[in-house]
Amino acid sequence: xxxxxxxxxxxxxxxxxxxxxxxxxxxxxxxxxxxxxxxxxxxxxxxxxxxxxxxxxxxxxxxxxxxxxxxxxxxxxxxxxxxxxxxxxxxxxxxxxxxxxxxxxxxxxxxxxxxxxxxxxxxxxxxxxxxxxxxxxxxxxxxxxxxxxxxxxxxxxxxxxxxxxxxxxxxxxxxxxxxxxxxxxxxxxxxxxxxxxxxxxxxxxxxxxxxxxxxxxxxxxxxxxxxxxxxxxxxxxxxxxxxxxxxxxxxxxxxxxxxxxxxxxxxxxxxxxxxxxxxxxxxxxxxxxxxxxxxxxxxxxxxxxxxxxxxxxxxxxxxxxxxxxxxxxxxxxxxxxxxx
Numbered sequence: 395x396x397x398x399x400x401x402x403x404x405x406x407x408x409x410x411x412x413x414x415x416x417x418x419x420x421x422x423x424x425x426x427x428x429x430x431x432x433x434x435x436x437x438x439x440x441x442x443x444x445x446x447x448x449x450x451x452x453x454x455x456x457x458x459x460x461x462x463x464x465x466x467x468x469x470x471x472x473x474x475x476x477x478x479x480x481x482x483x484x485x486x487x488x489x490x491x492x493x494x495x496x497x498x499x500x501x502x503x504x505x506x507x508x509x510x511x512x513x514x515x516x517x518x519x520x521x522x523x524x525x526x527x528x529x530x531x532x533x534x535x536x537x538x539x540x541x542x543x544x545x546x547x548x549x550x551x552x553x554x555x556x557x558x559x560x561x562x563x564x565x566x567x568x569x570x571x572x573x574x575x576x577x578x579x580x581x582x583x584x585x586x587x588x589x590x591x592x593x594x595x596x597x598x599x600x601x602x603x604x605x606x607x608x609x610x611x612x613x614x615x616x617x618x619x620x621x622x623x624x625x626x627x628x629x630x631x632x633x634x635x636x637x638x639x640x641x642x643x644x645x646x647x648x649x650x651x652x653x654x655x656x657x658x659x660x661x662x663x664x665x666x667x668x669x670x671x672x673x674x675x676x677x678x679x680x681x682x683x684x685x686x687x688x689x690x691x692x693x694x695x696x697x698x699x700x701x702x703x704x705x706x707x708x709x710x711x712x713x714x715x716x717x718x719x720x721x722x723x724x725x726x727x728x729x730x731x732x733x734x
Contacts, residue, residue, distance in 0.1 A: 573679020
């Protein structure tokens with residue numbers, strides 16, 4: 395499908411706009427970004443997190459007898475306290491786009507991470523888009539990791555899209571702070587289907603295989619989204635996500651998101667996410683960090699997107715998180731996107 399035809403489809407079909415609201419939020423830095431955009435873009439994000447409540451959980455000893463007393467960190471420590479993002483995507487031609495992303499994350503007192511990613515998105519045919527990516531990460535605990543990925547998205551009709559991709563990640567034995575050498579294979583499939591002019595559904599399955607010095611496991615993740623576009627210029631997205639792995643961790647995470655267009659230039663997003671898990675208090679290999687059993691968390695998010703001009707988007711985001719680990723935190727994010 396040509397890029398002009400894609401643009402016309404989004405303008406003419408409310409359901410396509412519903413999908414856009416579901417899967418192409420311009421203010422989201424994490425996760426997959428497999429779309430081909432019609433303009434070059436520069437994005438800058440600043441994020442800060444403070445803790446309203448922060449208490450260590452009771453220590454869990456993996457063995458007894460002569461083992462020394464250890465105080466484990468709560469799982470929440472893997473959330474960055476500060477994060478800075480710079481992303482630049484350049485439209486090479488009518489069918490090619492190059493992107494580069496740099497991210498700095500202040501994870502905790504002894505851990506900063508520097509992340510650099512390059513990506514090529516290419517129109518392969520009338521209805522097919524391909525993408526190729528490479529990433530390198532440096533951690534101040536004196537180790538590095540690399541990741542590569544390749545995938546494709548096929549749109550047989552304006553109502554249906556199918557996607558598949560594969561990624562491989564590797565870090566060396568010098569990464570002792572997080573369990574040493576690790577290699578992972580990540581396979582994902584995704585399908586989006588417009589059901590009516592105002593309703594769409596999306597399903598996703600991810601298989602993950604990790605083989606490392608400290609731990610090896612496989613995991614399966616299944617998720618389904620149901621999106622409804624209302625006459626009030628409102629999009630409602632309901633998500634159910636289930637995760638399980640061979641280490642004994644199982645989690646269930648439903649969420650609800652509402653996006654409301656207030657005018658031609660302003661959109662407000664409200665989101666609630668609930669998370670609960672079952673675990674054998676296992677570790678993924680990081681020193682002192684476990685995934686506790688019976689963790690329950692709730693996240694409340696509000697985001698406002700404001701188009702200052704046709705080329706400049708400014709957005710602000712606030713997120714409140716609390717959990718059964720006696721951890722509560724506030725996250726503030728400010729971002730700007732310049733399209734040219």
